[in-house]
Amino acid sequence: MAAETQLKVSDEVAVEITKMNKWFGAFHVLRDIDLTVYQGERIVIAGPSGSGKSTLIRCINALEEHQKGSISVDGTVLSSDVKNIDKVRSEVGMVFQHFNLFPHLTILENCTLAPIWVRKTPKREAEEIAMHFLEKVKIPEQADKYPGMLSGGQQQRVAIARSLCMKPRIMLFDEPTSALDPEMISEVLDTMIELAEEGMTMLCVTHEMGFARKVANRVIFMDQGQIVEQNEPEEFFNNPQSERTKLFLSQILGH
Amino acid sequence: MAQEHFAFVRSHMLPEAPPPAAERGAIKWLRENLFSSAANSLLTVVSLYVVIQIVISAAPWFLNGVWDSPSLTACRDILDGNMGGCFAVLTERWNQLLFGFKYPSELYWRPGLAFILLFVAGAPLLFYKLFPSKMLIFTGLYPFIAYWLIWGGSILVPVFALLGVLLGVYVYKRTVAASAGMAVIAGFVAALIFWILSGFITAPMENVLAIEAVPSRDMGGFMINLMLGVVCVSLSVPFGIVLALGRQSSMPIIKWICVVFIEFIRGVPLITLLFVANVVLAYFLPPGTSFDLILRVIIMITMFASAYIAEVIRGGLAALPRGQYEAADSLGLDYAQAMQLIILPQALKISIPGIVNVAVGLFKDTTLVSVISMFDIVGMIRGPILASAEWNGVYWELFGFAALLFFVTCYGISQYSQWLERQLQTDHR
Numbered sequence: 001m002a003a004e005t006q007l008k009v010s011d012e013v014a015v016e017i018t019k020m021n022k023w024f025g026a027f028h029v030l031r032d033i034d035l036t037v038y039q040g041e042r043i044v045i046a047g048p049s050g051s052g053k054s055t056l057i058r059c060i061n062a063l064e065e066h067q068k069g070s071i072s073v074d075g076t077v078l079s080s081d082v083k084n085i086d087k088v089r090s091e092v093g094m095v096f097q098h099f100n101l102f103p104h105l106t107i108l109e110n111c112t113l114a115p116i117w118v119r120k121t122p123k124r125e126a127e128e129i130a131m132h133f134l135e136k137v138k139i140p141e142q143a144d145k146y147p148g149m150l151s152g153g154q155q156q157r158v159a160i161a162r163s164l165c166m167k168p169r170i171m172l173f174d175e176p177t178s179a180l181d182p183e184m185i186s187e188v189l190d191t192m193i194e195l196a197e198e199g200m201t202m203l204c205v206t207h208e209m210g211f212a213r214k215v216a217n218r219v220i221f222m223d224q225g226q227i228v229e230q231n232e233p234e235e236f237f238n239n240p241q242s243e244r245t246k247l248f249l250s251q252i253l254g255h
Numbered sequence: 256m257a258q259e260h261f262a263f264v265r266s267h268m269l270p271e272a273p274p275p276a277a278e279r280g281a282i283k284w285l286r287e288n289l290f291s292s293a294a295n296s297l298l299t300v301v302s303l304y305v306v307i308q309i310v311i312s313a314a315p316w317f318l319n320g321v322w323d324s325p326s327l328t329a330c331r332d333i334l335d336g337n338m339g340g341c342f343a344v345l346t347e348r349w350n351q352l353l354f355g356f357k358y359p360s361e362l363y364w365r366p367g368l369a370f371i372l373l374f375v376a377g378a379p380l381l382f383y384k385l386f387p388s389k390m391l392i393f394t395g396l397y398p399f400i401a402y403w404l405i406w407g408g409s410i411l412v413p414v415f416a417l418l419g420v421l422l423g424v425y426v427y428k429r430t431v432a433a434s435a436g437m438a439v440i441a442g443f444v445a446a447l448i449f450w451i452l453s454g455f456i457t458a459p460m461e462n463v464l465a466i467e468a469v470p471s472r473d474m475g476g477f478m479i480n481l482m483l484g485v486v487c488v489s490l491s492v493p494f495g496i497v498l499a500l501g502r503q504s505s506m507p508i509i510k511w512i513c514v515v516f517i518e519f520i521r522g523v524p525l526i527t528l529l530f531v532a533n534v535v536l537a538y539f540l541p542p543g544t545s546f547d548l549i550l551r552v553i554i555m556i557t558m559f560a561s562a563y564i565a566e567v568i569r570g571g572l573a574a575l576p577r578g579q580y581e582a583a584d585s586l587g588l589d590y591a592q593a594m595q596l597i598i599l600p601q602a603l604k605i606s607i608p609g610i611v612n613v614a615v616g617l618f619k620d621t622t623l624v625s626v627i628s629m630f631d632i633v634g635m636i637r638g639p640i641l642a643s644a645e646w647n648g649v650y651w652e653l654f655g656f657a658a659l660l661f662f663v664t665c666y667g668i669s670q671y672s673q674w675l676e677r678q679l680q681t682d683h684r
Contacts, residue, residue, distance in 0.1 A: 063581055082589070090587030100582035104600050104681055113596060114586035146681040166586060 012039040014170050014201045015060055020069035022055060029055050030066070031225045039169070042202045044212040044233075047222035048248060053205045056222070057172045060203065061092045074169060090118050093163030097175040099155040101147035107134070107158050108143040111165045119166065126165070133161040137191050153184030157191055164195075171195065173204040209252060213237060221245050316340050326645035344649045345656055348640055352656065355475015355630050356639050362407075362467065366478050369401040373485065381671065384678070398486075405482070408468035411460055415453040419446040435591040436509045439497055471549040475630035477660055482549070483631075484618035484664075487556040491617070492610065494557060495564030496603075500594060502569060513565070520562035526623055528555040533627040552624055560617045567609035571602035604679045611672040615665045632657050 015037040022030040029052045037043060045053045058064040059071060062078050062085045071078045073088045102110050111130035115121040121129070134140045137157035139150075147155055156176055163171060173192065177185045189211050196202055196215045206212070212219050212233055219236040221229045221244075229236070229245045237253075240246045276282055289299040319339030323346065324330040330341040345352070354363055376397035379390035399413035423446030430438040474482075501513035520528075532551040575598060583593035603610075625634030636653045640646050 061585055063584060086587050086589055089585055092585075094582075094585040096578060096582065096585075098576075098578050100576075100578035102579065102582070102597055102601075104604065104679070114588060117592050117596065118587045148681060162586070 010039045014039045016072045018070050020066050020071055022066045029225050033227060039201055040199050042196045042216050043218045043220060044216040045205045045220045045222060051222040052225040053222045054174050057174060057203050057205055060172060061089050061094055090166055091168055092170045092172060093166060093168035094172045095159050095163055095176045097178050099159045101155055101159055103147050106144050106146055111162045115165050130165050133164045137161045152180045153187045156188045160191055170201045175205050177208060322346055327648055340652050341649055342652055344646050344652055351476060351635050352632055353476045354478050355635060357473035358469060365404045369404040372397060406469055407466045409460060410464040411457045415457055419449040422446055422449050431591045436504055436506060471547050476635050477632040479631040480621045483556060483621040486553055487560055487617060488614045490557045491560035491564050494561035495568055498561055498565035499568035499572060517562045517565050520558055525559050525620055526626060528559055529623060529627050560613055563613045564610055567606050567613060568602060571606035574605050575601055607672055607676055611668060615668055619661055
């Protein structure tokens with residue numbers, strides 16, 4: 001366990017969030033978030049629903065706009081400049097709760113679309129890359145099918161492959177297993193663990209505490225739009241400091 | 256005791272047998288669909304009786320029909336009091352019904368050829384899986400070829416029109432990365448300026464490489480309906496897409512222009528717009544400029560149809576889950592790419608039935624131009640043909656023929672759209 005958590009974390013900053021605030025209308029969703037993510041870190045964000053954890057990672061690739069403070073991704077400061085945002089998005093992969101594959105395109109086309117149009121990769125090369133990552137998530141034989149013909153777990157693995165095809169430096173996971181049947185959760189988690197072992201920088205919103213213990217080198221607990229506690233997984237689970245964290249953990253691990 | 260007797264070995268195999276007659280083919284179908292109960296059997300018999308009565312009374316009208324006669328009186332003489340249709344009016348005046356009464360008859364081959372080429376141009380677009388995509392080049396050139404064939408005149412006019420379009424597309428491509436909305440406007444303005452300027456070049460050279468010109472006022476018949484229908488439908492789909500996207504734009508000026516345009520056009524009857532095209536527009540143009548009537552009508556019908564299509568497409572856009580937009584964004588696709596590759600293909604697929612509905616309605620509405628004294632097929636029937644001494648009083652045959660032409664076209668469109676929907680079915684729900 002200890003050996004795994006020490007994996008290749010460098011001093012290089014991947015994401016730097018300072019004093020970031022966000023409102024939905026009058027509702028203060030995120031309050032004074034400060035977070036520095038180093039290259040190669042694997043961070044699990046936990047917390048009750050409505051605590052702002054999804055919104056936080058959606059701010060990192062500007063799917064949500066923040067109103068105060070700053071976010072810089074790989075040295076690029078997020079502003080309202082469209083060029084800037086598109087650049088950050090092409091460096092940051094995202095996996096959604098509901099997969100969001102493109103239903104009118106085949107699995108292969110789902111994977112080659114962004115490399116061809118955003119990276120201007122030649123079609124054949126993009127297909128080779130796509131097949132490489134589809135093999136990695138263990139579904140190369142589905143390449144010519146449409147998303148609607150695949151199971152939920154398979155679709156989520158395709159979604160991961162689709163993001164990887166852009167060769168992202170950071171991966172964001174927004175509750176990737178929450179919409180899956182229980183027997184499909186492990187195939188997606190296995191893929192994510194493999195990815196983590198290769199040193200991918202990951203921010204993952206999830207309720208899979210087993211995954212957090214095994215893979216994360218930092219667990220962040222959020223409540224009411226604030227970071228309440230963060231620590232190494234071992235400490236976080238065995239020796240939580242704040243009352244709120246203790247309550248949350250007793251509820252989620254209680255049975 | 257019984258235990259000893261169930262041992263069995265088959266000595267010969269049974270041959271395949273047909274199902275009993277009552278469970279087979281036509282008889283099964285009849286039983287299930289027409290005679291499934293006493294009430295249904297009664298209904299079937301009554302309906303059959305009504306259908307037979309209609310056929311019996313209508314058949315002589317078709318069978319005794321006179322196909323060769325110079326006038327209605329001559330036709331009635333031939334019929335000699337018997338029941339029968341005077342289809343001779345169709346054989347006698349087919350050219351007027353199709354081309355109008357002033358289009359030079361020795362040039363009928365030109366619109367005819369344009370009509371045939373329409374299928375060549377449309378095929379790769381409508382059946383994109385069956386034809387090589389290189390044929391789309393011809394599709395792109397077709398509007399200019401068809402214009403030249405139908406109107407004639409110098410080839411410079413369509414060539415410069417084509418160059419204007421190419422310039423507009425070029426300007427769009429160069430500016431689209433900055434802002435898709437602005438790029439559409441910039442491309443449109445560039446093309447417009449080019450066309451206005453090229454007018455100074457083509458006007459004095461109207462005899463360069465010219466074929467005999469036919470002015471718009473000499474055109475008529477079903478040709479006009481087809482022209483208006485094809486041109487306005489194919490223009491109003493792209494305009495409708497732009498309006499629908501504009502209505503969702505985050506730029507308030509673009510958004511409000513689109514909203515005002517759509518709401519205004521939808522709130523005004525088409526016939527009013529056509530009167531505007533016919534009469535009122537002339538007041539706003541500088542004196543002496545002749546702005547072709549067909550062009551004015553095309554602009555008005557296109558505006559009308561694109562407002563409706565925009566709303567249909569907006570429905571399609573609204574039906575897409577937000578996740579599709581987010582997935583496209585998260586991959587780093589810019590706005591134009593996300594729309595072109597992800598959003599529109601799905602939204603348009605959802606919108607097909609609605610778009611076809613508008614297209615069919617629009618095609619039939621082209622007959623409204625007869626009200627502003629254009630001689631389309633209805634205008635020809637009500638005007639020159641029924642007013643002529645020879646054929647005054649022939650209604651059923653003429654309007655039946657017009658109805659048949661429209662029905663064949665609209666039914667074809669409808670069947671095609673259903674086929675297309677099946678083709679695009681990729682989600683196996």
